[in-house]
Amino acid sequence: MSGDLLNLTLRIWRQAGPNAKGAFRDYQLQGVSTHMSFLEMLDVLNEKLLQAGEEPVAFDHDCREGICGMCSLMINGQAHGPDKATTTCQLHMRRFKNGDTIVIEPWRASAFPVLRDLVVDRSALDRIIQSGGFVSVNTGNAPDGNAIPIPGHVQEVAMDGAACIGCGACVASCKNASAMLFVAAKVSQLSLLPQGHPERASRVIDMVAQMDKEGFGSCTNTSECEAACPAEVSVTHIARLNREYFKAMLITEK
């Protein structure tokens, strides 16, 4: 396989600023090594644009190892591209064929306004966490770590939800632009663990309310989010969120 080179057409969304009108532009890129990651391929394109006196394509990225959640990109209509359980930064060019046209867009959701080119504003997700995605325990207040035993299998399911990297692929892939999987991952984790129990009713109500307020759509159980999720967060967490929500509505005094 080594030594394979691809010639590609890249159809990329360019937008100068938050209020500017955007459009697709085509770029030809020759001699792309199949060993490159997708973002390294964009690095090569940007170097080429710079030499040609054009402005490079802006895109978010940081750790380039699939954990920080900063990279995004709709690649041929799929959030993070064609590979399962893979962020854009971990996607490699060996996944593509010589002569392919690759369409690259930003996350599309009214709650994620475009800042420039492929960069979007995902601060709505932070505000959802601010509304209740935590355990209210000040530093210094903690009992011994082993004071409350947590069965291994419960902790494992909590960890499955906690693995969410907050990238927003669930929103981008959802036809309703719902953030349900993101919210459910956190609600589920903290409702499974005893440390999260005291606030479990207010947490789910407040987080769902904030999600609605931010302009995310409703969940219609299509499960596209699960298919797109690079951290493989399951829609069973959404089922748990719904159960938590119904219980909370029955007991809450709000």
Next chain:
Amino acid sequence: MVRVAGETLNSKVPDGPIQEKWDRHRFNLKLVNPANKRKFSVIVVGTGLAGGAAAASLAELGYNVKAFCFQDSPRRAHSIAAQGGINAAKNYANDGDSIWRLFYDTVKGGEWRAREANVYRLAQVANSIIDQCVAQGVPFAREYGGTLANRSFGGAQVSRTFYCRGQTGQQLLLGAYQALMRQVGLGRVKMFARREMMDLIVIDGVARGIVVRNMVTGQFEVHTADAVCVCTGGYGNVYYLSTNAKGCNVTAAWRCHRRGALFANPCFTQIHPTCIPVSGDYQSKLTLMSESLRNDGRVWVPKNAKDTRKVTDIPDEDRDYYLERRYPSFGNLVPRDIASRAAKERCDAGFGVGESGLAVYLDFRDAIRRDGEDVVRKKYGNLFHMYEKITADNPYQVPMRIYPAVHYTMGGLWVDYNLMSNIPGLYVLGEANFSDHGANRLGASALMQGLSDGYFVIPYTIGDHLATAHLPKIADDHPACLAAKKDAEDRMTSLLNVNGRRSVDSFHRDLGHIMWDYCGMARNRSGLQGAIQKIRDLREEFWKNVRVPGSGNTLNQSLEMAGRVADFMEFGELLALDALEREESCGGHFREEYQEVDGEAKRNDEQYAYVAAWQFTGYGEEPVLHKEPLSFENVKPSKRSYK
């Protein structure tokens, strides 16, 4: 010879037996009355483990906090990528661990170049970190009975590492992030994302604020406060290729240095032994394979150089398990500096594997035979998955190929026992400071240090400064604020105006090559002298020939990188100078002139048992060396042996 300051630095380590120092010190620190805390404001730059924990904890106490990060969300800080785990001497494994043993291992692991009192405090508060994180809902791995699980890690012979699968850093960071978000929601922290610190504001010798650039609008902003905490991580990206995130940079620390903060031990850099090898010129970063893999993986190279047989066909008698051979008592679990140098030694001798010959095998064959594939998958599944994604090899069937890569930096801004730099009011936390790891950091202790500084040290020590310093109100249009803002703006304008022919990235790669070739795993006098000249030449070319497209008043990623690389170009020279001046081998700093006959590092305690803290004297000027002598009353320096 460099100029050496006459007076030595005062670390302000309190008197008394080491076990009592921190307790006594906490009693002696001045307190800020609870009702008065709201009158003080604190700036926290960086939202990783140290910054996130500090911002949340200070806000919980009642201070007004402003927190800053360059990413789009505080949850993205690079602490998130730490894989293996976090140490604490809980002794849950009942295998003989204690605070004293964690302290001892860390001082020895750092090759007697860390400050003993700081390390003891770190070992002391580590247990509280685990408790705090559990209370926040961090889902640490647990045994079937529900108690917390532990594993062993390099450089230790006890199981004291707590972990969340292969993503411990992520879970600890999200714990701190959620605590921070709670305070933002309560209105006690004002969060500024997509802001990059461009300068420190010092008024009458005291740190009083920062200048930041809003990375979306390009606007420069002045923020003033009564204290500034810099928690901006390490400088590994001076090597271009490293396991750090692409955005990690030295700019915040370097700008503080230029305003007078001393930079300590920059030559102490950690090269991690288990990373995926470099595969092409276009490569943008290196990926770590957690050290935890060395619990079950065995490191080897073929006994016959350029053995052409299929790797799985090479029989045991033709394999050189060189770590087990050289270090029988620690075997594959020797500390990182030792494992890295041993891999380099084998590759330099011609026994390396892979296309480049710059790799060794990390083999799970025996673990899979012993425990079965399912057990191995449960422990390391996500790492094996990541390895296969990147290399297209299946590590369940063939050994991983690994090679050392730049990972962590022990050096950083100089701080005293209170984590305050030599500029009053400027505190430095986490990887950005130099204090706790000496010349080499042991695995699973970076998370421990970041959280220790943020949750359990700064909340006490910052009060002493706020309660005792004279802190008049500073207006945003104070002449010092306006001057710092103008400096920062002018610098960005100069970068845009060079209008040369080469990209920022190409300069950064060239700098990285110089640093890796001459200041990497092995260093020598003439190489370092040459490197300093090469860096100067490159820096000169950079300011004549760099091309930064676009404008300053929009989101401009090339401009962001240009500012960072410009600072790396200045910093790299200091790193090389520090490595040149330290004529001994210790930890991550290996000078070829100073080694034992068997190739082990040869330390020189008589002349170099000190912290080298450098003072900036002007652009292109020789810095002045300040020394902090190190004394070891509890862990007597000896030859660091893992044999």
